[in-house]
Amino acid sequence: MLLMGMSGELNEKQAHKVTRLRENGIRLLDLINDILDLTRIEARRVELVPKPFATRALFLRLSGQMESLAHDKGLEFAINVAPDLPETLVGDEKRIEQVVVNLLSNAFKFTQQGSVILRANVNHADNTWAITVSDTGIGIPPHAKDLIFEEFRQLDGTSTRAFKGTGLGLAITRNLVRIMGGEISVESELGKGSVFTVTLPLTLEDAVTEKPAEIEAVEA
Numbered sequence: 001m002l003l004m005g006m007s008g009e010l011n012e013k014q015a016h017k018v019t020r021l022r023e024n025g026i027r028l029l030d031l032i033n034d035i036l037d038l039t040r041i042e043a044r045r046v047e048l049v050p051k052p053f054a055t056r057a058l059f060l061r062l063s064g065q066m067e068s069l070a071h072d073k074g075l076e077f078a079i080n081v082a083p084d085l086p087e088t089l090v091g092d093e094k095r096i097e098q099v100v101v102n103l104l105s106n107a108f109k110f111t112q113q114g115s116v117i118l119r120a121n122v123n124h125a126d127n128t129w130a131i132t133v134s135d136t137g138i139g140i141p142p143h144a145k146d147l148i149f150e151e152f153r154q155l156d157g158t159s160t161r162a163f164k165g166t167g168l169g170l171a172i173t174r175n176l177v178r179i180m181g182g183e184i185s186v187e188s189e190l191g192k193g194s195v196f197t198v199t200l201p202l203t204l205e206d207a208v209t210e211k212p213a214e215i216e217a218v219e220a
């Protein structure tokens with residue numbers, strides 16, 4: 001409200017300070033939410049809400065959310081959804097979105113030039129679908145490929161590091177992917193870029209209606 005000038009126009013210095021207050025407030029809130037999320041997952045208190053959702057609408061929304069970030073950093077941002085990805089899948093859309101947003105925000109954060117590409121593919125042979133986030137950023141050294149999925153792990157853990165964040169994003173992401181019955185992996189080359197792949201079980205709408213017994217068991 002102060003920034004909108006509701007209590008009178010702010011001068012440049014005041015506006016700068018209020019902006020910092022707001023940004024720090026948002027950062028604290030994000031941190032608290034991340035810690036709560038992780039604690040909830042570890043206490044097995046995260047209940048998934050699997051429902052049919054429109055796959056293409058989800059990716060369109062993600063594209064809209066990230067466009068300004070891509071534009072601000074001057075990065076190319078593309079979304080590539082395989083034509084044979086079913087229009088509707090069953091899953092916890094909010095949690096899937098959280099996973100992709102975490103991966104995309106890392107991709108944008110650790111890339112200074114080039115592109116970020118989000119892909120969705122389906123693998124009917126093993127009944128899975130995959131979401132891939134590729135970037136042309138700083139990359140991850142081989143020894144760190146497993147470490148980065150642990151809590152509070154960052155390649156640069158010093159207080160003077162160039163990149164913001166707490167090191168919780170990938171830990172939350174991996175936990176969420178696991179409770180959804182999926183897997184996450186990373187391929188990367190230092191200085192060239194990284195590719196994060198999330199594989200999830202492919203649950204079609206008919207599969208849900210065909211198994212009422214299982215649903216009752218879960219509800220009980």
Ligand SMILES: Nc1ncnc2c1ncn2[C@@H]1O[C@H](COP(=O)(O)OP(=O)(O)OP(=O)(O)O)[C@@H](O)[C@H]1O
Nearest residue numbers: 106107110139148154155165166167168169170194
């Ligand atoms: N796309 C990427 N390119 C290069 N390094 C990455 C990438 N994604 C993650 N990393 C490395 O893995 C570390 C852990 O990532 P994670 O998302 O868990 O934490 P963060 O982004 O540093 O902080 P937070 O997500 O809590 O804001 C990062 O600090 C970075 O060193």
Ligand SMILES: [Mg+2]
Nearest residue numbers: 106165169170
């Ligand atoms: Mg992160």
